[in-house]
Amino acid sequence: MRAFISFPFQSLVQRVKGAFPFPLLSLGLPAVLFFSLSASLLARSHRHLSHESNPRNLSYEQVSALVQASGVLLYDATTHKVLFAKNDDVPFAPASTTKLMTALLVYEKTGFKGDVRIKKEDTLVQPSHVPLIAGEVISVNQLVEELLIGSCNDAALALARACSGSVEKFVEEMNQKAQSLGCVNTHFVNPHGLFEPGQYTTARDLMRIFQAAIKIPAINQICQTRKIHFQNGGISRVMYNHNRLLGRYMGMGPAKTGWTRISLHTYAAACERNGHTLYLTLLHSPDKWYDARLLFDYGFAQLKPRYTAEEKF
Numbered sequence: 117m118r119a120f121i122s123f124p125f126q127s128l129v130q131r132v133k134g135a136f137p138f139p140l141l142s143l144g145l146p147a148v149l150f151f152s153l154s155a156s157l158l159a160r161s162h163r164h165l166s167h168e169s170n171p172r173n174l175s176y177e178q179v180s181a182l183v184q185a186s187g188v189l190l191y192d193a194t195t196h197k198v199l200f201a202k203n204d205d206v207p208f209a210p211a212s213t214t215k216l217m218t219a220l221l222v223y224e225k226t227g228f229k230g231d232v233r234i235k236k237e238d239t240l241v242q243p244s245h246v247p248l249i250a251g252e253v254i255s256v257n258q259l260v261e262e263l264l265i266g267s268c269n270d271a272a273l274a275l276a277r278a279c280s281g282s283v284e285k286f287v288e289e290m291n292q293k294a295q296s297l298g299c300v301n302t303h304f305v306n307p308h309g310l311f312e313p314g315q316y317t318t319a320r321d322l323m324r325i326f327q328a329a330i331k332i333p334a335i336n337q338i339c340q341t342r343k344i345h346f347q348n349g350g351i352s353r354v355m356y357n358h359n360r361l362l363g364r365y366m367g368m369g370p371a372k373t374g375w376t377r378i379s380l381h382t383y384a385a386a387c388e389r390n391g392h393t394l395y396l397t398l399l400h401s402p403d404k405w406y407d408a409r410l411l412f413d414y415g416f417a418q419l420k421p422r423y424t425a426e427e428k429f
Contacts (some may be wrong), residue, residue: 135252165358176200179414185381185401189319190415193327194392197286199415207301207316208399211374211382213269215308216329217290218275219260223332228257238274242310246348248274257334258346264338264372266355272308283307289366297324311378322397324383330370339370358383360405365412369393373404387412392419 134156137404174182179200186424189207190200236250259275262268263277279309283306284305290304301320305314317325330336340364358373371385381404394415401407 121157137271138166154378174414175418179410182410183407184403185398185407186401187319187397188407188411189323189395189397190411191395192392192415193386193395195419199394199418200252200411201319204319205223205301207318208310209315209376209379209382210309210317210322210399211311211376211379213317213326213374213382213384213397214304214307214315214320214370215267215272215374216271216335216372216384217293217304217325218263218286218307219335219338220325220332221290221293221327222256222260222275222279224420226256228334229261230256232256232259232274232278233359234274235277238277239270241308241324242287243270247351252349258344260335261338261341261344262346262355264335265341265344265357267353267358267373269308269310274306294321294325297321297328299324299391309374309376311376311377317399319397319399322382322384322399323395326372326386326397327395330386339372340368348351361385367407381407383408387416389416390419392416 122353175413180202183200183202186203187206188200188202189198190199207270218411231253232245233253235250237249239250244263248268249358254274256275256278259271262271263275273283276283279285280289286307287304289322291302291387292306293303294317299317302317302321302325305312310314330339340362341357342355345352345354347353357367359371361368362371365387366423367387367389369386369388371383373416374382380390381401382399383401385395385408386392394412396408396411398404398407398411
């Protein structure tokens with residue numbers, strides 16, 4: 117981060133404008149720095165991959181040597197085969213992929229209907245985007261959009277409190293839901309994913325949570341929405357999806373990103389090509405964009421296209 121801060125602010129904005137064609141000044145310096153860092157990581161991923169052998173021609177062993185994430189699971193939902201795994205049952209901090217469980221539980225409790233009046237206690241957390249304002253009334257659906265698209269931590273607290281009466285009770289229910297999904301190596305202590313000791317999951321458990329979440333059509337759609345328009349403090353704003361591969365990597369579908377300084381990058385994503393849907397979960401990665409592109413390229417190279425009877429003959 118220090119390298120970016122050393123640039124003059126105007127110079128930094130000019131650098132970012134070329135990668136993101138939307139007004140960044142209105143988002144403030146933290147958002148500018150975030151998007152600049154994302155662009156830098158994505159560009160480095162492209163350069164890194166271009167200097168390696170084509171991922172489509174790599175062996176399992178070669179991919180294993182290149183993958184940087186500590187925990188990985190790549191699964192073909194069409195043939196029900198695991199295509200790649202690395203420490204998939206070892207616990208790591210989930211960061212904001214936690215919000216998939218939050219959204220799933222909120223849906224089961226509300227169907228994304230109703231409104232929430234924001235309280236001061238909801239705002240006492242590091243926001244991921246435009247902070248909520250105590251006293252304003254926001255629909256549950258909009259809060260879920262802000263939760264999954266903008267990865268807003270205050271939205272997670274507001275939803276948890278409103279749905280269960282307290283954040284603590286909601287977290288208990290998150291853990292109960294994880295157990296019901298067969299997540300034996302997962303434990304939550306908050307609904308947003310900011311690092312706290314005792315909050316962990318595995319690539320395999322995160323895969324279970326991700327699949328359960330995107331089976332809900334509303335969650336599936338939100339997780340692949342590129343931007344939303346919303347009101348905050350009476351001002352119209354735009355929020356952009358944190359998934360930098362959305363619209364840039366062929367077949368990219370619903371996904372949830374995460375990052376903290378300790379957790380590093382986390383990711384849950386689905387991608388579809390040639391009749392196959394691949395699910396990927398990454399934990400503790402220094403560069404999820406590199407890992408995701410490498411693994412999806414490798415995974416699709418292992419598959420044969422599926423055809424209908426009419427197309428076969």
